[in-house]
Each structure stands twice: as C-alpha cells, then as structure tokens.
C-alpha cells in the first residue's frame with residue numbers, strides 16, 4: 001500500500017461541476033473570469049445545480065423561489081437568542097444553527113430522493129443568509145430584519161445584516177465575492193460534505209459537516225486571520241518587517257499558498273481589484289497597500305501566491321462587515337457548491353471508505369490494570 005499525505009494529487013471522483021487546471025478555474029465550463037465580471041450569484045447557484053445558465057424566465061422564477069424561503073422559523077429565532085452569541089465564534093454558531101435548521105425541515109426526515117434534495121437545497125441556500133444576518137444582529141441586541149422582495153441575494157444579505165441602504169459598488173463587490181467563493185472542486189470542506197452524504201445521510205448533515213471543515217484556519221478560516229494580520233500591521237511601512245519576522249519564525253502567512261495553485265489563484269486578482277477600488281473610494285487605501293506589499297514579498301521570498309482568502313479580507317472590511325463574519329460569509333456562498341457536490345454524490349453514490357496503513361505496535365499482551373506502569 002502506498003500513502004499520499006493529505007491525499008495530495010489523488011483523484012477520487014469525476015465531476016461536471018468545477019474544473020481547476022493550469023491555474024485556471026471554471027464552473028460547468030464557464031471561466032471564472034467571465035462569471036466574476038458578468039454573473040449574479042443566483043445565476044451561478046443555478047449553473048452549479050442545474051448545469052446550465054438560466055434564461056430570463058428561469059432566473060426570475062429561481063429568484064422568486066429563493067425569496068419565498070428567505071425567512072427563519074420563529075422558533076429558531078427564539079433558539080438563537082438562547083445561544084452563547086456574545087462568546088461563541090460565529091462559525092460555531094453557524095455550524096449549530098444550520099444543524100438546527102434541519103430540525104424545522106420535514107424533508108430532512110424523508111428518505112433521500114431528487115425531490116426532497118431539491119426542496120432542501122433551495123431552503124438551505126435561501127435561509128443561510130437571514131440566519132447569519134439574524135445571529136449577527138441578535139448578538140448586538142438588535143432584532144432580525146426581513147428580506148426585501150426584488151433585490152439580489154447579495155443586496156438582500158447586506159440589507160438584512162446592516163438594516164441600512166448599501167451603495168451599488170458595495171453590492172457589486174459583495175456579489176463578486178459570492179460568485180468567486182461558490183465552488184472549488186474537492187477542497188477540504190466539499191470533500192467532507194461528500195464523505196458525509198455518501199453514507200446516504202441528509203443534505204443538512206452534509207452542509208453542517210462541511211461548515212465544520214471550512215472553519216479551520218488552513219481553509220476558510222484564513223480570511224479572518226488575514227484581517228487580524230492587517231490590523232496588527234496597522235501601517236504600510238510595517239508590512240515587510242512583520243512578514244519577515246513571521247517567516248523567520250517559520251510561521252505561516254495567512255491567505256498565502258495553495259494546495260493546487262502554484263503560480264496564482266485565478267480568483268485573487270478579481271478580489272484584489274475590488275479591494276483597490278473600495279479602499280480608494282473609502283479613503284482607506286492603506287489596507288490595500290499593506291496587502292499588496294505582503295503579497296509581493298511572500299511571492300518573491302517563498303514563491304507562494306495569494307489565495308482567495310487574502311484580498312477578500314480587505315474587501316469585507318471595506319463593506320463594514322464584522323471580522324468574525326468573514327468565514328460564515330464564505331460558507332454562505334460555498335453552500336451552493338457544497339449542495340452541487342452533494343447532489344452529484346447522491347447521483348452516483350458509493351460509500352467513501354479509504355484505507356490506512358497500520359504502523360503501530362503489534363502483538364501486544366493485555367495486562368490487568370494493576371500491573372500496568
């Protein structure tokens with residue numbers, strides 16, 4: 001038996017959702033560069049789930065269906081109030097709350113089928129937006145805000161979170177971030193979701209498992225670490241000494257490096273441009289400039305490119321979003337990709353059960369407890 005640490009380079013599934021090759025990324029054959037510039041997040045969700053871009057009528061009815069589910073059961077809001085909202089990390093709250101959402105969906109008790117999955121998928125994608133917005137507001141002592149009819153998913157989330165008007169550039173930036181985070185082949189959280197549902201467990205279980213995996217700082221949790229780093233650095237001239245010191249201490253620079261991309265993450269340039277525009281518009285260019293200095297230095301010294309988590313940090317900061325909500329927002333977007341992969345797994349399912357090579361001691365003799373050292 002041969003092993004591949006971290007399953008690097010091991011191909012474990014065929015997929016028609018997302019392709020990563022030669023440091024390019026596409027969803028169902030559409031380049032991420034084009035989607036980032038032109039697509040609404042709702043179109044991308046539809047593309048990932050149904051493998052085609054919707055026409056006008058299909059998109060309208062999909063958006064309406066999402067809007068119709070964009071509310072939370074009252075009982076769930078009451079339960080959210082009782083969680084340890086001030087102290088628990090929002091990713092832990094989200095992990096628990098998405099699991100709780102499943103308690104209010106009768107379909108989660110049904111045997112897995114195409115109809116059941118489709119209804120659950122829509123509900124979960126719709127409700128995760130008011131869910132994050134609601135617990136964020138509740139922890140600040142504010143009441144949840146209802147979704148607005150006839151606005152995009154991106155705008156609706158910002159509306160439910162902030163409860164005040166957002167400008168067009170903010171909506172554009174947020175929509176772009178949602179499009180860019182929507183799917184990414186067999187990253188750790190998506191693989192986790194697929195392992196979970198390959199036992200024929202339900203969609204809520206798959207997404208809850210995926211959220212748990214996304215939370216870690218080597219994966220989605222890195223975006224919060226990036227903003228913490230920028231806040232610690234504070235001034236542009238401190239950027240290089242700070243990173244030099246980290247590298248000398250053999251610490252990782254968050255938001256840099258990637259298991260698959262070696263020359264660059266194709267999503268990063270779009271977020272970089274958004275970061276540049278937003279920081280300029282808001283007169284806070286230093287966050288972009290600090291980021292750029294770190295990126296250039298780590299690329300030069302370690303040959304590592306910025307990943308998707310790097311510039312999303314300054315983008316979300318410019319949108320006035322609490323830093324500990326950055327990873328939940330990643331999860332909100334990635335739910336679309338997790339669901340696409342869960343549906344693909346169900347369609348062509350086989351239990352995922354690899355092997356491990358045993359390297360521990362052998363032929364040990366059981367000793368009564370009193371005789372053990």
Ligand SMILES: CC(=O)SCCNC(=O)CCNC(=O)[C@H](O)C(C)(C)COP(=O)(O)OP(=O)(O)OC[C@H]1O[C@@H](n2cnc3c(N)ncnc32)[C@H](O)[C@@H]1OP(=O)(O)O
Nearest residue numbers: 217218219220222251252253254255256257258259307309
């Ligand atoms: C959405 C996402 O999940 S994107 C990734 C988000 N995660 C981060 O940004 C965290 C920082 N980056 C990392 O930890 C890594 O680059 C990962 C986890 C993303 C990829 O890791 P792997 O492919 O497993 O690479 P691994 O961690 O083994 O690193 C290989 C070498 O590069 C170094 N390295 C990798 N990333 C970094 C980094 N960000 N900063 C400094 N050194 C790094 C490692 O120390 C290691 O060096 P060594 O060979 O001298 O020991």
Ligand SMILES: O=C([O-])CC(=O)C(=O)O
Nearest residue numbers: 183184186187188259308
């Ligand atoms: O693919 C990965 O390993 C991590 C990543 O960039 C993502 O999930 O977006």
